[in-house]
Amino acid sequence: MNDVAEDILLARAYLSRVAEPASVPLWSFVREHGPLEAAQRLRAGDAPQPVLAVTSARRTSADGQADLDAARRGGIRLVVPESDDWPGLAFGALERNCVNRASEPGPAPPLALWVRGNGDLATVGQRAAAIVGARAATSYGEQVASELAYGLALRGVTIVSGGAYGIDAAAHRAALGADAATLIVSAGGLDRPYPQGNAAIFERAEAQGLVVSESPPGTAPHRHRFLTRNRLIAALSTATVVVEAAIRSGALNTAAHCVSQGRPLLVVPGPVTSGMSAGCHALLRREDYQALLVESVDDILAVVGSAGEGLDQTASLVAPDRLREALDQVDVTARRVFDGLPAHAEISVERLAERCGIGVRDVVRAVPALALAGLVERSEDGVRIHPAMRQTRR
Amino acid sequence: MNDVAEDILLARAYLSRVAEPASVPLWSFVREHGPLEAAQRLRAGDAPQPVLAVTSARRTSADGQADLDAARRGGIRLVVPESDDWPGLAFGALERNCVNRASEPGPAPPLALWVRGNGDLATVGQRAAAIVGARAATSYGEQVASELAYGLALRGVTIVSGGAYGIDAAAHRAALGADAATLIVSAGGLDRPYPQGNAAIFERAEAQGLVVSESPPGTAPHRHRFLTRNRLIAALSTATVVVEAAIRSGALNTAAHCVSQGRPLLVVPGPVTSGMSAGCHALLRREDYQALLVESVDDILAVVGSAGEGLDQTASLVAPDRLREALDQVDVTARRVFDGLPAHAEISVERLAERCGIGVRDVVRAVPALALAGLVERSEDGVRIHPAMRQTRR
Numbered sequence: 067m068n069d070v071a072e073d074i075l076l077a078r079a080y081l082s083r084v085a086e087p088a089s090v091p092l093w094s095f096v097r098e099h100g101p102l103e104a105a106q107r108l109r110a111g112d113a114p115q116p117v118l119a120v121t122s123a124r125r126t127s128a129d130g131q132a133d134l135d136a137a138r139r140g141g142i143r144l145v146v147p148e149s150d151d152w153p154g155l156a157f158g159a160l161e162r163n164c165v166n167r168a169s170e171p172g173p174a175p176p177l178a179l180w181v182r183g184n185g186d187l188a189t190v191g192q193r194a195a196a197i198v199g200a201r202a203a204t205s206y207g208e209q210v211a212s213e214l215a216y217g218l219a220l221r222g223v224t225i226v227s228g229g230a231y232g233i234d235a236a237a238h239r240a241a242l243g244a245d246a247a248t249l250i251v252s253a254g255g256l257d258r259p260y261p262q263g264n265a266a267i268f269e270r271a272e273a274q275g276l277v278v279s280e281s282p283p284g285t286a287p288h289r290h291r292f293l294t295r296n297r298l299i300a301a302l303s304t305a306t307v308v309v310e311a312a313i314r315s316g317a318l319n320t321a322a323h324c325v326s327q328g329r330p331l332l333v334v335p336g337p338v339t340s341g342m343s344a345g346c347h348a349l350l351r352r353e354d355y356q357a358l359l360v361e362s363v364d365d366i367l368a369v370v371g372s373a374g375e376g377l378d379q380t381a382s383l384v385a386p387d388r389l390r391e392a393l394d395q396v397d398v399t400a401r402r403v404f405d406g407l408p409a410h411a412e413i414s415v416e417r418l419a420e421r422c423g424i425g426v427r428d429v430v431r432a433v434p435a436l437a438l439a440g441l442v443e444r445s446e447d448g449v450r451i452h453p454a455m456r457q458t459r460r
Numbered sequence: 461m462n463d464v465a466e467d468i469l470l471a472r473a474y475l476s477r478v479a480e481p482a483s484v485p486l487w488s489f490v491r492e493h494g495p496l497e498a499a500q501r502l503r504a505g506d507a508p509q510p511v512l513a514v515t516s517a518r519r520t521s522a523d524g525q526a527d528l529d530a531a532r533r534g535g536i537r538l539v540v541p542e543s544d545d546w547p548g549l550a551f552g553a554l555e556r557n558c559v560n561r562a563s564e565p566g567p568a569p570p571l572a573l574w575v576r577g578n579g580d581l582a583t584v585g586q587r588a589a590a591i592v593g594a595r596a597a598t599s600y601g602e603q604v605a606s607e608l609a610y611g612l613a614l615r616g617v618t619i620v621s622g623g624a625y626g627i628d629a630a631a632h633r634a635a636l637g638a639d640a641a642t643l644i645v646s647a648g649g650l651d652r653p654y655p656q657g658n659a660a661i662f663e664r665a666e667a668q669g670l671v672v673s674e675s676p677p678g679t680a681p682h683r684h685r686f687l688t689r690n691r692l693i694a695a696l697s698t699a700t701v702v703v704e705a706a707i708r709s710g711a712l713n714t715a716a717h718c719v720s721q722g723r724p725l726l727v728v729p730g731p732v733t734s735g736m737s738a739g740c741h742a743l744l745r746r747e748d749y750q751a752l753l754v755e756s757v758d759d760i761l762a763v764v765g766s767a768g769e770g771l772d773q774t775a776s777l778v779a780p781d782r783l784r785e786a787l788d789q790v791d792v793t794a795r796r797v798f799d800g801l802p803a804h805a806e807i808s809v810e811r812l813a814e815r816c817g818i819g820v821r822d823v824v825r826a827v828p829a830l831a832l833a834g835l836v837e838r839s840e841d842g843v844r845i846h847p848a849m850r851q852t853r854r
Contacts, residue, residue, distance in 0.1 A: 206731055313811075335729030335741060337600055338755040347729060350744070350753050351814050359744050361732040420745050 070148045077105035078146040078178040079137075079282065080130030084108060084121045087280040088294040090164055091116035093174035101146070101177075105130075133282040137180060140257045140283060141272075146178045151188040156301045159327035173297050173323075176280045182256045183276035185247050190276060193371045194224040194249065195332075196303035196324075198317045199233025199310040204342050207310030210334055211236040214307065217363030219246035223370055224275070226251065226303045228295065229264055233309045233317070238267050247275035249302060253295040254287030255279060278302075293319055300324040304370040307332040307360060311345030318345050321355070330369050331357040358423060368406050368422050389455055395439040399424065400432040404441055404451075412450035464542045471499035472540040472572040473531075473676065474524030478502060478515045481674040482688040484558055485510035487568035495540070495571075499524075527676040531574060534651045534677060535666075540572045545582040550695045553721035567691050567717075570674045576650045577670035579641050584670060587765045588618040588643065589726075590697035590718075592711045593627025593704040598736050601704030604728055605630040608701065611757030613640035617764055618669070620645065620697045622689065623658055627703045627711070632661050641669035643696060647689040648681030649673060672696075687713055694718040698764040701726040701754065705739030712739050715749070724763050725751040752817060762800050762816045783849055789833040793818065794826040798835055798845075806844035 078101050085092045095117045096104040107113050108125055118125070137144060145152055157175040164171045181187060197215050199207055215225045215237040225241035227234040229250040241248035250271045254260050256279050259268035271277050280298065281291060296319045300306050306324035308331070311317040324331045333350050336343030349357045360366055393401055406422035407413060415433070419426040433449055436442040442449045472495050479486045489511045490498040501507050502519055512519070531538060539546055551569040558565045575581060591609050593601055609619045609631040619635035621628040623644040635642035644665045648654050650673050653662035665671050674692065675685060690713050694700050700718035702725070705711040718725045727744050730737030743751045754760055787795055800816035801807060809827070813820040827843055830836040836843045 206733065210732060334732055335737075335744075335753075337731055338604060338728055339600065343729075344755070347753055347755055348811070348814060350729075359729075359741055361738070361741055417742075420742065 069150050070146055074101055074148050075134060075144055075146060076130045077101040078130075078148075079134045079144055080105045080128050081108075082144075082178045082180070082280065083128040083130065083133055083282045084124050086120070086294070087176060087291065088173035088297065089120045090172040090174045091120055093164060093177060096177060101148075133284075136257070136283045140182070142180050142182045142256050142283060144178055145181050145187055145278075151186050152179075153188050153190070153302065159329070160297065160301055163326065173294060175301075176298065179278045179280060180256050180282060181276060181278045183272035184274070185249070185276040187276060187278065190224050190226075190247065190249050190302065192304075193222060194226050194303045195366055195370050196226040196299045196306040196320065197233065197237035197309060198227055198299060198306060198320045199308055200312055200315050200317065200342050200345075201230050201232040201234075202312075202342070203232035203236065203310050204340060206336060206340070207233055207342055208236040210336075211309045212240040214309070214334075214363055214366060215240035216244050218366060218370075219244035219248070221363070221367060222246075223367070224249055226299055228253070228292075228299055228320075229259070229261075229268060229271075229277070231261060231264065235264055235267060237309075238264075238271060242267070242270050242274055245274070249275055250277040251295055251299045251302065252277055252279040252287070253281070253291040255281050255283040255285040257283040258286075260287040292316060296320040297323040297327070300327055300329060303329070305330040305332050305366070307334065307366060308346055308349060309334045310336060310340075310342040311349075312341055313344045313348060315345045318349065321349055321357075325355050331355055332360040332366060332369060333357045334361070335359055364406065364408070364421060368402060389441075392439045392441050392455065396432070396435045396441070399428055400435050403429050403432040404436055407442065407449065407451050409451070412445045412448050414448040418448065463544050464540055468495055468542050469528060469538055469540060470524045471495040472524075472542075473528045473538055474499045474522050475502075476538075476572045476574070476674065477522040477524065477527055477676045478518050480514070480688070481570060481685065482567035482691065483514045484566040484568045485514055487558060487571060490571060495542075527678075530651070530677045534576070536574050536576045536650050536677060538572055539575050539581055539672075545580050546573075547582050547584070547696065553723070554691065554695055557720065567688060569695075570692060573672045573674060574650050574676060575670060575672045577666035578668070579643070579670040581670060581672065584618050584620075584641065584643050584696065586698075587616060588620050588697045589760055589764050590620040590693045590700040590714065591627065591631035591703060592621055592693060592700060592714045593702055594706055594709050594711065594736050594739075595624050595626040595628075596706070596736070597626035597630065597704050598734060600730060600734070601627055601736055602630040604730075605703045606634040608703070608728075608757055608760065609634035610638050612760060612764075613638035613642070615757070615761060616640075617761070618643055620693055622647070622686075622693055622714075623653070623655075623662060623665075623671070625655060625658065629658055629661060631703075632658075632665060636661070636664045636668055639668070643669050644671040645689055645693045645696065646671055646673040646681070647675070647685040649675050649677040649679040651677040652680075654681040686710060690714040691717040691721070694721055694723060697723070699724040699726050699760070701728065701760060702740055702743060703728045704730060704734075704736040705743075706735055707738045707742060709739045712743065715743055715751075719749050725749055726754040726760055726763060727751045728755070729753055758800060758802070758815060759817075762796060783835075786833045786835050786849065790826070790829045790835070793822055794829050797823050797826040798830055801836065801843070801845050803845070806839045806842050808842040812843065 160175040211233045219241040224247050225237050226249045227237045238248045248271050259265045300323040308317050333346050415429050419429045443452050554569040605627045613635040618641050619631050620643045621631045632642045642665050653659045694717040702711050727740050796816050809823050813823045837846045
């Protein structure tokens, strides 16, 4: 299964145990010297002071082999940056924030990921949306999370979340209900699903998708690990959708990671009478976050990928060659415009621009190409999907 | 009661009848020649073709004296630009849009306003908020409209709306329930409250505030008059708050007028599962509108005026000299910051900046002055209202 030399796995297992996740000094040290030399020098106490400081508690006691053995007994594998299925692109922003921001670097990319399940970690994030929110979600929040996750999963989008109660669970469950992959990013060791009450969701996620964690088996899900875990949820997703969040919700932390990684932050509004939407509204009001208000699956699809891209990945929804050929004739912007069209109704160019999140002028420019490719037809009040393309699309 | 010469009133009454409201050619003609000459020349058919075109139906039959007599019998007075209580500032943006935008002028300011009630039209708009929305409002929308209108009315803000069912009615009722003034801008003649089912609200609004219309007595509330009426709701308000609106709601038309007049547009979000909030979300997504998401009375107060300004106008809430003196010591920005503080809780500078809608840096700069004036005290996690100022404030 694994394509990486055992000594590298062993070194990475040791490094994964030796400091808490997201440590910039340790990550930089490994980046400079490679995992083998870094592990060797750490064990010998031969490292710069900041690295020794963050590893002092476990530097001599950590046992990579024991962790690897325990993992294998539990069906857990270690995926490392040297692996074929390491999702390197997902962590590009974290890397840049460490390397380029000398004054305030971090948090660091992961040194390795412990993984359980049948999916392929490298492809999961190509078209993935995090759906996160309050544990103490309302029925409104759970309903919206379920509908969004189900609709996205049907369109080939992997649903990423933290496996917690409330919004997380509703999102994972709906994706699983759509017979689609879902990705749980756990804060503790994978041998102890947390919370226990969601153990069935973890099991099904392993069967249909993946459960990952930065922490070696046996690690308890402490609070600070949730906060560093949240950066991975954002990193492994094309965009993060916050469905419900109180004013001090952990989901706001995930949202901050999403923004600092330069990913689109999407936010579902709710009743102003609900404290569980107050955090969402606070996000929408932050000018520096440039969060997009989303209401529907289509709103999110307009951001995480076009219909043309998605169709390739969704076996059950593969379109007839005709639609794919037509989409191949138009450019990315036009595909995005096409993706923003409602299933049946006509739509004004202005409204379509809103739905796609691009300028009216760009929509106007895209329409002739879409019409020429037979994808849309123009009507008195705007455009609509060409009837011949309609039934094959959703 | 009226300070204007009878011949001018008569000319304006005729002009008010002779064309539909918001006619740019007629307004420009009156602006150029004054009401007396304009009325005289129109009756004689001596006017440019565009003016003759918009007045052809009623130019010879209109009877200003009959309208004035009918109005007086019904307790209705005519307020004209020559009157002391003409709200000239409110219509500045409409005037500029007519005069400066040669290619696409309009809609025009009103030529005159028919008014019933005890309030003073000139002062009403100094601190006024329009609260508008769907006629087919949900209980959520009516609850939010009521709470916002009640809270604003208690703080001395005049609630402006259209007297319709749903959000309008909830807003007017709540303002009246706070024993405050409210302003109904009606689409038809004031002798026929529309809708009839809200006649009791019109009566109470006349007793505690004002009902105004551009249309002479006897005019039916046709659809196009609602659309031109909406520009007056926006014009007579410091800001417009949309509480609930379907995707084709008339409230979106009021919102568009608000924006084109350069006024702040405030929007209350709601459940994405509710069609009655879909229009609100569409407004929030329009980048060109720069709408502000609002959740509370304080959010709106931060836009329509500071506590210090409001206290002068609200007899029942006049603060002790101490608070007013303290507020006199700080500048406008600091007053706005003070107004954004929650009644009791402490608040972080970041959150406070959000609530006030100003930059964090400006809040940080304002806090020392506020503390020096004894208005706030700094705490570990931010600032709060000084206890001595707290009880006197709300």
